[in-house]
Amino acid sequence: MESPVDCTRAGHPALSDERDVLLAAGDRTGEAAPFVPIIESIFAIAEWHGDDVAVQFKSEQLGYWDLRRLAQHLAGLLAGWDIRRGDVVAVMLDRSLELIIAQLAVMAYGAILLPIDPEQPQQRIDVMLSDSRARLVLSGDAGPVGRTSLLPVLDVVTALADAPAGPSPAPAQDLLSSEDGSYALFTSGSTGRPKGVVNTQGGISNRIAWMQDTYRLTRDDRVLYKTPVSFDVAMWEWLWPLSAGARIVVADVGAHYDPGAIASIIRRHGVTLAHFIPSMLRLFTAHPKARECHTLRQIICSGEELSPTAVDEALEIFPAIDNLYGPTEASIDVTRWACRAGATRTPIGRPISGVRLRVVDEGGELVPVGVPGELLIGGIALARGYTGRPGLTAQAFVPDRWAEGERLYRTGDRVRWSEPGVLEFVGRLDAQVKIRGVRVEPSEVESVLSAIPGITGGVIVVQQDERRGPRLTAFVTGSTDPDALRRRLRNVLPEVMVPDEITRLDAMPRTPSGKIDRAELSGIVRAR
Numbered sequence: 001m002e003s004p005v006d007c008t009r010a011g012h013p014a015l016s017d018e019r020d021v022l023l024a025a026g027d028r029t030g031e032a033a034p035f036v037p038i039i040e041s042i043f044a045i046a047e048w049h050g051d052d053v054a055v056q057f058k059s060e061q062l063g064y065w066d067l068r069r070l071a072q073h074l075a076g077l078l079a080g081w082d083i084r085r086g087d088v089v090a091v092m093l094d095r096s097l098e099l100i101i102a103q104l105a106v107m108a109y110g111a112i113l114l115p116i117d118p119e120q121p122q123q124r125i126d127v128m129l130s131d132s133r134a135r136l137v138l139s140g141d142a143g144p145v146g147r148t149s150l151l152p153v154l155d156v157v158t159a160l161a162d163a164p165a166g167p168s169p170a171p172a173q174d175l176l177s178s179e180d181g182s183y184a185l186f187t188s189g190s191t192g193r194p195k196g197v198v199n200t201q202g203g204i205s206n207r208i209a210w211m212q213d214t215y216r217l218t219r220d221d222r223v224l225y226k227t228p229v230s231f232d233v234a235m236w237e238w239l240w241p242l243s244a245g246a247r248i249v250v251a252d253v254g255a256h257y258d259p260g261a262i263a264s265i266i267r268r269h270g271v272t273l274a275h276f277i278p279s280m281l282r283l284f285t286a287h288p289k290a291r292e293c294h295t296l297r298q299i300i301c302s303g304e305e306l307s308p309t310a311v312d313e314a315l316e317i318f319p320a321i322d323n324l325y326g327p328t329e330a331s332i333d334v335t336r337w338a339c340r341a342g343a344t345r346t347p348i349g350r351p352i353s354g355v356r357l358r359v360v361d362e363g364g365e366l367v368p369v370g371v372p373g374e375l376l377i378g379g380i381a382l383a384r385g386y387t388g389r390p391g392l393t394a395q396a397f398v399p400d401r402w403a404e405g406e407r408l409y410r411t412g413d414r415v416r417w418s419e420p421g422v423l424e425f426v427g428r429l430d431a432q433v434k435i436r437g438v439r440v441e442p443s444e445v446e447s448v449l450s451a452i453p454g455i456t457g458g459v460i461v462v463q464q465d466e467r468r469g470p471r472l473t474a475f476v477t478g479s480t481d482p483d484a485l486r487r488r489l490r491n492v493l494p495e496v497m498v499p500d501e502i503t504r505l506d507a508m509p510r511t512p513s514g515k516i517d518r519a520e521l522s523g524i525v526r527a528r
Helices: 016-025 038-048 064-081 097-109 124-130 156-161 201-215 233-244 259-269 278-286 288-292 308-315 390-396 442-450 482-490 518-527
Strands: 053-056 060-065 087-090 111-117 136-137 153-155 183-189 195-202 222-225 246-252 273-276 300-301 320-323 333-336 353-358 371-378 398-400 408-418 424-426 433-435 437-440 455-465 469-477 500-505
Touching: 016 124, 038 064, 038 097, 038 201, 038 233, 038 353, 053 064, 053 097, 060 097, 064 124, 064 136, 064 153, 087 097, 087 124, 097 156, 097 233, 097 246, 111 390, 124 183, 136 259, 153 156, 153 408, 183 201, 195 201, 201 233, 222 233, 222 308, 233 246, 259 278, 259 288, 259 308, 273 278, 278 288, 278 300, 278 308, 278 442, 278 455, 320 408, 353 408, 371 424, 371 455, 390 408, 433 469, 437 442, 442 482, 455 518, 469 518
Parallel strands: 053 246, 087 111, 087 136, 111 183, 136 153, 222 246, 222 273, 273 300, 300 320, 469 500
Antiparallel strands: 053 060, 183 195, 320 333, 353 371, 371 408, 398 408, 408 424, 433 437, 455 469
């Protein structure tokens, strides 16, 4: 539950002295890494680690020298399609060695990479190709892709079969700048139409440099690449190990849904570092095979709120777990917190190098420590905006009133400073609901649910009842009796926050990224 704050200050701007402290503590833009295009870092590493394995997929392996050779060959073919620097080139391949080669080739050419998961619905693929103005698709088949865009396709498998045994010359390109586009991803839109976000070369370069400075991968490390390619975590899962001389272990299709399969891959290939969405982390740590994953030295979490219970469960088995936070509209993550056992809350942490954070009230004024407000993000991590949607970009990316000429992204997330420089996630601005006049944050109820023994997952859905007003419905997984659970909740929550209905599920429905599918749960409520 929310910690108490000084009510005389709640909702009021920070005082002048505290404002200066908060501005300084939330600003690490002066620590951004010197700009080096990520592709240059990867190709330089390939010179030093040529014979080492760069990518592992099942029993297949690809060394650094061959990865560079094949990526440069494929990049050279893009010139024949009149692709120019800054054009969008989509890659739509199943998980394989070829997927890594193709993505690297697009970045080597200086084009903007648009990764597309072939498992996505065809209609969504059409929207992504159309809205991004993609010029070409690298895929496993020849022929047009997409019902509406009918883009040309370069058959990657055939193209790589014709690659020369010797090195191919890199395609001639102008030097990349920090402001050039690097990759494009699509995020859900409130209107139901996904929004395309283009991130910059400077943003991804800084993000990967920060990650290496923080976690220090070596040639002995194995990083699990299991996140679906259409989601931003997947970008660091393959770019980071390649820039550090480590090995990528490519997971099978669908493995990110299956904790047993994840554990088997980790054991078989000696994975040392892996990412988990918090709800999947709990399923993974509860699986018997997780205790056999002795090589796993570091777990990184992001994508959902990480509960102290999930942290404690993981730290019983593994030596380290970090909580990271960041929206698609920035280069992956903008905060980090090294978790510890026995904590009552899990912060999203401090800004990473190169990032600026502000927390403001409804009037755009900075709020004091302990007072919730909206999180605004700035610095080198900031994306360009939404492709082809200038009005939406102007609403979400606003001028920074404390730094002339700079922009901030309005996240829509409610956070608070637990101390200057350390952020706690409170919830979404659009998720608050008033029940019988009391302001309720559903994520607060979810935090209490997740801490109860026997519960492996808990989600709150708000149901709008015309006669009774908003009501809370809980969906839980694990071994529990709904009546006993309700009695337990009444011991720690006000009655207004105790769900009217509690439904136990064998498993939570999940989105393609592996997050809990709240829309499907809402559909279950509406169907009743």
